[in-house]
Amino acid sequence: MSEAPQINDQYVDMEDVEIRLLLEAIFHIYGYDFRSYSKASIRRRVLHRLNLSGLPSIMEMIDRVMKDRQFFVQLLNDLTVNVTEMYRDPQFYRSFREEVVPLLKTFPFIKIWHAGCSTGEEIYSMAILLEEEGLYDRAMIYATDIDKNVLATAKKGIYSISAIRQYGENYLQAGGKSSLSDYYTCKYEGVIIDQRLRRNILFADHDLATDQVFGEMNVIVCRNVLIYFDRDLQRRVFQLFRDSLDMGGVLCLGTKESLNFSGIVDEFEPVDGKMKIFRRKQVSL
Amino acid sequence: MSHAGIRAVVIGASWGGVNASIKVLSALDSSFPVPLFLAQHQRYESESRLARVLETRTQMRVVAPEDKEPVLPGVIYVSPPGYHMMVDGNATIALSCHWPVHYSRPSIDELFFSAGHVYGGGLLAVLLTGANEDGAEGIRYIHQRGGITIAQDPATAEAPVMPESAIRTGCVDYILPLDEIGPFLREQVSSRRK
Numbered sequence: 001m002s003e004a005p006q007i008n009d010q011y012v013d014m015e016d017v018e019i020r021l022l023l024e025a026i027f028h029i030y031g032y033d034f035r036s037y038s039k040a041s042i043r044r045r046v047l048h049r050l051n052l053s054g055l056p057s058i059m060e061m062i063d064r065v066m067k068d069r070q071f072f073v074q075l076l077n078d079l080t081v082n083v084t085e086m087y088r089d090p091q092f093y094r095s096f097r098e099e100v101v102p103l104l105k106t107f108p109f110i111k112i113w114h115a116g117c118s119t120g121e122e123i124y125s126m127a128i129l130l131e132e133e134g135l136y137d138r139a140m141i142y143a144t145d146i147d148k149n150v151l152a153t154a155k156k157g158i159y160s161i162s163a164i165r166q167y168g169e170n171y172l173q174a175g176g177k178s179s180l181s182d183y184y185t186c187k188y189e190g191v192i193i194d195q196r197l198r199r200n201i202l203f204a205d206h207d208l209a210t211d212q213v214f215g216e217m218n219v220i221v222c223r224n225v226l227i228y229f230d231r232d233l234q235r236r237v238f239q240l241f242r243d244s245l246d247m248g249g250v251l252c253l254g255t256k257e258s259l260n261f262s263g264i265v266d267e268f269e270p271v272d273g274k275m276k277i278f279r280r281k282q283v284s285l
Numbered sequence: 286m287s288h289a290g291i292r293a294v295v296i297g298a299s300w301g302g303v304n305a306s307i308k309v310l311s312a313l314d315s316s317f318p319v320p321l322f323l324a325q326h327q328r329y330e331s332e333s334r335l336a337r338v339l340e341t342r343t344q345m346r347v348v349a350p351e352d353k354e355p356v357l358p359g360v361i362y363v364s365p366p367g368y369h370m371m372v373d374g375n376a377t378i379a380l381s382c383h384w385p386v387h388y389s390r391p392s393i394d395e396l397f398f399s400a401g402h403v404y405g406g407g408l409l410a411v412l413l414t415g416a417n418e419d420g421a422e423g424i425r426y427i428h429q430r431g432g433i434t435i436a437q438d439p440a441t442a443e444a445p446v447m448p449e450s451a452i453r454t455g456c457v458d459y460i461l462p463l464d465e466i467g468p469f470l471r472e473q474v475s476s477r478r479k
Contacts (some may be wrong), residue, residue, distance in 0.1 A: 004454075004455070004456055012405070039379075040371040042371075044381070045383060078383075165384070227368075227380045229384070234353065256352050258353065261353045
């Protein structure tokens with residue numbers, strides 16, 4: 001058997017304390033609050049960055065984060081996880097088109113909050129869907145994210161050619177009515193999304209962990225964001241969503257995110273339980 | 286030799302892993318006294334077909350968990366396609382879509398590191414057949430934390446690279462042929478019921 005050094009419980013406990021100190025430092029210096037994120041998840045991503053950085057310990061990493069903004073921006077990108085694609089989970093968009101769009105057609109004006117929009121791929125997916133359904137001119141999409149850097153990318157709407165092929169397939173599987181290429185033009189090594197689609201999108205930075213209600217929405221889309229939060233923060237955000245949503249409004253989560261542990265499950269009814277589309281119940285007074 | 290205090294089992298598998306996991310898990314039943322987590326490399330789809338297949342081949346309950354699912358004894362948690370599955374300290378499942386590790390999401394290392402952190406010496410880890418090196422670093426970490434580590438005998442593996450790279454770390458306690466792994470788990474874990 002090997003001579004690999006033991007990592008006892010005490011060492012691991014110390015490491016946990018160091019991670020907590022790191023998150024405190026980030027909060028007090030940069031204002032981003034990761035203190036209520038899932039511990040397992042944060043830990044893996046902090047240790048990943050530690051590994052890449054070549055720094056000897058988390059304590060050294062804290063020192064570096066406090067002094068070096070560039071290093072912090074890198075770590076921020078690890079901590080916020082910006083994995084997204086156009087029409088991610090095509091079945092979700094198909095279901096949205098079939099189950100939610102008929103409802104939206106009865107509304108005079110549609111306010112959609114996309115919380116945690118990352119680099120914007122899913123925002124433009126929704127804009128195209130609404131355009132094709134003839135709803136976009138009376139819709140407003142509020143696209144928010146904690147990270148200003150990804151919002152800047154989202155606003156530009158420039159994506160890589162290699163990714164766009166997959167997106168085109170997703171689009172068709174999602175029930176798209178023409179071809180995704182109708183909505184972008186190739187430019188150098190990338191594609192740029194049709195600027196007309198930006199006309200009803202409002203980008204803003206918003207931190208679900210610390211910021212307040214975003215009023216009277218008809219639809220809230222927040223997919224694969226809550227999985228990074230611990231249960232208490234999840235509950236807070238679920239209440240925030242409920243309070244930001246009109247009666248009869250629609251809440252869309254990631255396919256592995258559950259309302260069961262949310263504290264608000266009784267106030268919603270499923271529209272598509274598998275694709276995690278829910279509707280806030282009408283309460284008669 | 287019996288190991289007191291096993292509190293959880295993790296299994297990692299890749300190429301050829303579906304058949305291998307069925308072989309191992311069909312030897313276990315619902316009296317298995319601890320939770321079992323399985324990370325199997327698979328391509329992304331919205332449903333976990335693997336969980337539905339396993340369900341028909343083992344007496345244990347099989348779950349493709351949602352985020353924050355509570356962890357219970359006697360249940361097999363199968364990492365959902367497209368997500369890393371981790372264990373959080375308060376006995377809940379934490380899912381994540383962060384970058385692929387060893388080109389894989391789910392990744393075996395991500396499961397092994399998180400479970401090794403939470404369960405320490407109370408963890409038993411099994412690495413089965415596979416064609417890449419995912420899981421080897423996780424095995425090393427679990428060993429360092431005092432857990433028990435098992436690699437499938439590469440001679441019995443459809444793809445030997447994965448168990449071989451784990452064995453090369455020098456941190457594997459037992460190298461077992463595939464058909465002995467299930468019975469071994471049953472003995473090692475079940476014998477320690479209160």
